[in-house]
Amino acid sequence: MxxxxxxxxxxxxxxxxxxxxxxxxxxxxxxxxxxxxxxxxxxxxxxxxxxxxxxxxxxxxxxxxxxxxxxxxIPLRDRRLRRALGRRALAAGVAAIAASFGELSDRDGVPAAVVQIGLQEHVITPALGAALTLAALTTLGFCALGTDLLRRRATPSASVPPTPLGVG
Known part of the structure; x- marks a missing residue:
């Protein structure tokens, strides 16, 4: 370039x-x-x-x-959106995580990442990268929602640290 x-x-x-x-x-x-x-x-x-x-x-x-x-x-605090998605959103998230980890196993059920550590110099495969990214984003989302819930229940003197994305 x-x-x-x-x-x-x-x-x-x-x-x-x-x-x-x-x-x-x-x-x-x-x-x-x-x-x-x-x-x-x-x-x-x-x-x-x-x-x-x-x-x-x-x-x-x-x-x-x-x-x-x-x-x-995405307006996560909108109650209408939460009600509309509800269990379907949870099921879609679980299915996405299962699909990304399903990509990680080979025919014998042995995780492909474990096999490829010994076979290649690249430890992180695209499927593993996608799975780790999805897990990290899900964790950050739960941190953001959890911090909001903690802040609502916290006393005025309690201090809740900000999430990694600065949400809250």
Whole structure:
């Protein structure tokens, strides 16, 4: 990747905030950034090639930030949303965790991560990475909800530390 490609990626990243600038933004910031990526990527003019390692890393980091942004805009404290989801959300979460750990085992039921530790230099496989990420995000979510519950029950003199994401 050349310095010109990196400058083009930075300029494309600024497209979202520029389109959203002003009192009445033309489009949301995230939509502008996605649109710029589509135009410059394989779907558009194919100026930026995704097979480059640096571009691939930037794409994965950008996707992670996009998911964080989406997650931060979900109104978890809305009672109507909680009631609507209820047990279905819990069942979906358990199914997602089970599916990600199901990816980790081979045909004999031996965890693939244990087998691959001895076979490869890369200990963390994509499935293990997905499982660890899902577990970490679930834990952070429970921390955020738990801190909120503790804060409601705490006395005024009690101090509850903030969660890792600063929620609460």
């Amino acid at each position: 050349s310095l010109g490609d990196l400058a083009l990626i930075v300029a494309a990243g600024l497209a979202g905030p520029l389109l959203a600038a002003g009192r009445r933004g033309f489009v949301p910031v995230v939509a502008g950034e996605i649109l710029a990526g589509v135009i410059l990527g394989r779907s558009g003019f194919d100026v930026i090639h995704a097979d480059d390692a640096t571009v691939s890393f930037l794409a994965e980091a950008g996707f992670a930030m996009l998911m964080l942004t989406v997650g931060m805009h």
